[in-house]
Amino acid sequence: MPGDMPRHADLMERARRVIPGGMYGHQSTARLPASFPQFFSRAEGARMWDADGREFIDYMCGYGPNLFGYGFAKVEAAVDAQRALGDSMTGPGPVMVELAEAMVATVAHADWAMFCKNGTDATSMALLVARAHRGRRKIVLARDTYHGAAAWSTPRPGGVLPEDRAHLIYCRYNDPQSLEDAVREAGDDLAGICVTPFRHETFRHQHLPELEFARLARELCDRHDALLILDEVRAGFRLARDCSWHDLGVEPDLSCWGKAIANGHPLSALLGSERAREAAQKPYLTGSFWFSAVPMAAAVATLKEIRESDYLERTIRTGTALRDGLQQQAASHGFSLRQTGPVQMPQILFEEDDDFRLGYAWVEGALKRGIYLHPFHNMFICAALTEADVRETLEKTDLAFADLRRDAPGLQGPPPQIAATVAAMAGDRR
Ligand SMILES: Cc1ncc(COP(=O)(O)O)c(C=O)c1O
CATH class of the missing domain: 3.90.1150.10 (Aspartate Aminotransferase, domain 1)
Known part of the structure; x- marks a missing residue:
């Protein structure tokens, strides 16, 4: 060399x-x-x-x-303190309960929280929970929206089977008619609608949500006993100290979080309302590092700063x-x-x-x-x-x-x- x-x-x-x-x-x-x-x-x-x-x-x-x-000092101090106690142990630390309580106290629609590592874990869990809710298959999504790199969501075709996406139905973001059509196509098999709080369109444009679209997504989920999933992985806590649609008066049943929630430490979360609690217990959800205590301590300190600064x-x-x-x-x-x-x-x-x-x-x-x-x-x-x-x-x-x-x-x-x-x-x- x-x-x-x-x-x-x-x-x-x-x-x-x-x-x-x-x-x-x-x-x-x-x-x-x-x-x-x-x-x-x-x-x-x-x-x-x-x-x-x-x-x-x-x-x-x-x-x-x-x-x-x-390297934000208040978060790193919490990280150092937890690291001195333990990180990936045989079970979670008390900090997991503290964090779940803090999430539930911060995000209005949330009555419970589950933790994982990446945004893709959280969005994939959300689909499982929505399907487990009433034993249905169809998920309505907005076309060209990124929800992660699992087989159902990755933007590249390599290794993906048509079966991986067989029960996804796409609509156009901010287009109420297209959303209604997609829900009609799902018929009595609609498990959920999964959308981002605003449309991140790489290469082109970003579109803020229109109230009519957000309200309709909520209404259609109520009408069909399906779950509304808000994918907050990218926008979470950047637009609001709550769900990004809170100020629009639209609350989801499930919300997916990642990226900023632990200020750079590896953690993501699925939050849910009472209505989705039973369904959240049906799928088998776990990962070797999902319960590690250090990123959770980072998230507790991050949430405190979110609420207080x-x-x-x-x-x-x-x-x-x-x-x-x-x-x-x-x-x-x-x-x-x-x-x-x-x-x-x-x-x-x-x-x-x-x-x-x-x-x-x-x-x-x-x-x-x-x-x-x-x-x-x-x-x-x-x-x-x-x-x-x-x-x-x-x-x-x-x-x-x-x-x-x-x-x-x-x-x-x-x-x-x-x-x-x-x-x-x-x-x-x-
Ligand atoms: C809206 C949205 N959902 C999900 C994901 C996937 O998150 P991760 O890369 O942590 O798996 C991303 C990542 O950019 C995202 O922007």
């Missing part, structure tokens, strides 16, 4: 030999601009450092888990400053941005950029100046991000816009698989 090889390039080469494809999942940088680092050596607050020691203000927050800042208002404030600043900046350089979704979960795309040429070049320009943005996925604002961080970000993005204006005519496009993915998504929708 050459001694002068940068550590990052070295890791990439070694990974290619011992990890299929060099990396997998959306954490792979294969679809990102070439300069995006695959490996990070440390993180603190709103910042992270790659394996070559380059520092970034991080707008991805680990794809969601970082809510209060990496002004984190939500702060992320809205910094998210708004970023969105407004970027909109003005883009316009001053002659570009037009499509910024959608809640400000604390921003998605930033360029208008008239179907091949993502502008977006890719712009995020590369920001990255080389220490700002980690994503060219097509929604991002996340953590509570550790300060107004000074936003000012620093805007100084750097201004320079990235200036580069873009200069280089736009001769830009190379993103990797061809991006265009293929976007075209396939458009095909699905027809």
Whole structure:
């Protein structure tokens, strides 16, 4: 191995030999601009450092888990204290009951809680529980919505059988007629409706929920004695200190949580109302690490901070400053941005950029100046991000816009698989 090889390039080469494809999942940088680092050596607050020691203000927050800042002291103190006592033991620690009580006290619709590791565990459990409720099979979902990487939900076809999805019926998000049609198709076999609190549409747009759609989902579940599942894995506690539809006056029977609930420690949860309690006892639900006490202690401390701090208002404030600043900046350089979704979960795309040429070049320009943005996925604002961080970000993005204006005519496009993915998504929708 050459001694002068940068550590990052070295890791990439070694990974290619011992990890299929060099990396997998959306954490792979294969679809990102070439300069995006695959490996990070440390993180603190709103910042992270790659394996070559380059520092970034991080707008991805680990794809969601970082809510209060990496290494947030109050959570880490709880982690250290629990670790000194024990973690994966022969049974759960008392902290499991404390956490279930805290979840039930925080989330209005919840009367009980069960814990697991990843969002996919929670959404898959929710489907089992909904089916166990009345012994029915059909689940209505919104098309092109990500609910995880199990056979029923993964967006890639590899290894998936038609049987894995035989009882899923798709509707269009925010389209009441399409939801009614899907429920009609399920007939007397409807087990549940499973939706995200708003529509995260990678590559395109984020759509906030329409009240009529949310209310109709509730009403149809009541009418058919089916369960309404809200998949809060990505948005949970980023929009509200409760379920994201609480303020709309729509409560689910089951809600799925993950990512931010333990501020980066591995934990997810299925919460349910009294109506679903009996059904939750029917499937066999477990995992070797689902009962480990350390992430639960992290979640108890995270929930306390959620209830007692002004984190939500702060992320809205910094998210708004970023969105407004970027909109003005883009316009001053002659570009037009499509910024959608809640400000604390921003998605930033360029208008008239179907091949993502502008977006890719712009995020590369920001990255080389220490700002980690994503060219097509929604991002996340953590509570550790300060107004000074936003000012620093805007100084750097201004320079990235200036580069873009200069280089736009001769830009190379993103990797061809991006265009293929976007075209396939458009095909699905027809
Ligand atoms: C809405 C939603 N549901 C489920 C999942 C799956 O979560 P995990 O990756 O932790 O399995 C995700 C992950 O991004 C998600 O965004």
